[in-house]
Amino acid sequence: MHFGKTPIFVLVAGGLLGTLGFASLLFSLTGHSKQAMAPNLASHAVIAGLASDGVPSSATGTPDATPTAVPTATPGVPSVKGLQVWAGGDSVGAFVAQNFAQDMVAAGAKDDCSTTSASTTGVDNTCYFWKISTGLCRLDYFDWLGKLQQIMATTHPQLMLFMLGGNDAQTLIGADGTASGLTPFSQAWNAGYAARVSQAMDIMTSGGGYLVWVGLPIMLDTNEYPGYNANMQQLNAIFKAEAASHSHVVYLDAYALTSDANGQWAEYLPDIHGVVQQMRVPEGVHLTEQGGEFLAQHAIGALFALMKEEPATP
Numbered sequence: 001m002h003f004g005k006t007p008i009f010v011l012v013a014g015g016l017l018g019t020l021g022f023a024s025l026l027f028s029l030t031g032h033s034k035q036a037m038a039p040n041l042a043s044h045a046v047i048a049g050l051a052s053d054g055v056p057s058s059a060t061g062t063p064d065a066t067p068t069a070v071p072t073a074t075p076g077v078p079s080v081k082g083l084q085v086w087a088g089g090d091s092v093g094a095f096v097a098q099n100f101a102q103d104m105v106a107a108g109a110k111d112d113c114s115t116t117s118a119s120t121t122g123v124d125n126t127c128y129f130w131k132i133s134t135g136l137c138r139l140d141y142f143d144w145l146g147k148l149q150q151i152m153a154t155t156h157p158q159l160m161l162f163m164l165g166g167n168d169a170q171t172l173i174g175a176d177g178t179a180s181g182l183t184p185f186s187q188a189w190n191a192g193y194a195a196r197v198s199q200a201m202d203i204m205t206s207g208g209g210y211l212v213w214v215g216l217p218i219m220l221d222t223n224e225y226p227g228y229n230a231n232m233q234q235l236n237a238i239f240k241a242e243a244a245s246h247s248h249v250v251y252l253d254a255y256a257l258t259s260d261a262n263g264q265w266a267e268y269l270p271d272i273h274g275v276v277q278q279m280r281v282p283e284g285v286h287l288t289e290q291g292g293e294f295l296a297q298h299a300i301g302a303l304f305a306l307m308k309e310e311p312a313t314p
Contacts, residue, residue: 078307081108084127086157088147089214091132092285093163094123095292096214100161100299101128107300109159126155135168136196139175145196146175148203158209161299162200163254165216165239166285168193169231185234193235197242205248210306212299213243213251217258217291218265220284229265250306252299258291272297 085104087097102113111127118124122131129151134142144164151157172180172192182189204211215236219229236255243251258279260266269279271294279291287295 078304079108080104080159083109083158084156084209085109085111085159086127086129086151086155087161088129088151089161089163090130090134090166091122092166092216092287093214094130095287095289096163096295096299097128097130097161097292098123098125099289099293099296100212101125103293103296103300104159127157133167135164135166136193136200137168137170138173139196140173140177143175145199145203148200152203152206156207157204158207159303160204160209160211161214161296161303162204162211163214163216163295165232165235166219168235169228172196185231190234190238194238194242197238198246201242201246201249205246209248210303210310211246211249212303212306213239213249214295214299215239215251215254217254217280217287217295220265222284248306248310250302252295252302254295257295257298258287269294 085101087101089097101109101111105111105113105127109127113125113127116123116125121133123129129147131142134144136144139145169184171184172182172189174180180189180192182192201211201213216232219232221228233255236253240251240253243249258266258269260269265280265284267278267280267282268276271277271279271290277290277294278288279294280286281288
């Protein structure tokens with residue numbers, strides 16, 4: 001399945017997504033963020049199209065304006081009460097993962113997201129995990145496939161979100177350090193990368209749960225990394241194709257959702273209430289907290305649609 005307005009390198013570990021703009025992201029995560037170590041879960045529950053705190057007072061609210069609502073039962077919306085939630089990704093997916101997990105908990109999901117350990121490279125929580133400069137290419141640097149197997153074996157999540165790829169325009173290296181030598185985006189590389197995406201989806205849905213795979217947002221090219229945005233679109237095409245061939249997986253088109261009316265990159269965009277928010281960090285890669293919440297709300301809507309279309313097997 002695929003959700004979004006319209007369909008649709010890189011870097012050694014510690015490269016672009018490990019440095020460019022990450023200082024501001026980390027400050028948000030560990031400083032003034034509502035996703036700080038003691039989250040107020042009541043402030044995470046404005047499910048797009050499902051729960052609302054009313055019409056915003058202005059069409060151009062302040063960038064840090066955050067709607068507050070407690071989720072209510074809505075006819076036709078699948079219940080998540082008692083179901084385990086987990087979300088993960090790299091630094092681009094950090095705010096999406098954290099908002100998704102906490103919003104689902106506020107809507108009745110099982111975990112309380114209360115146990116968190118943080119470092120300068122990521123956050124490990126009982127219901128979300130993110131780590132900078134990681135992806136599915138350099139499994140020797142961080143083995144995401146192994147991490148996902150661990151999560152499934154210990155946490156047994158049923159409601160999941162995953163978002164990464166910003167570091168994945170580089171050669172494929174296995175967890176044992178064996179390098180493929182394949183040129184990124186060659187036919188053989190595409191097949192190898194798609195196999196890893198497919199394996200990740202298989203692992204996360206092995207217990208019969210539901211997964212939203214969030215695509216990459218529109219990116220800004222730089223003199224240092226020309227063609228970065230086009231490369232990310234190629235990864236999105238792989239994510240979308242693999243999601244379509246996996247039961248209980250839905251692809252969310254973040255590229256379309258983060259593009260302006262002219263299909264261009266924009267720092268400020270309307271949120272689900274039509275209130276203009278700062279969605280992107282000016283460096284052109286990362287999402288702000290509001291941007292993460294925006295995509296998380298759309299991901300929850302996509303997840304609920306998937307759950308209605310493909311009910312769990314008794």
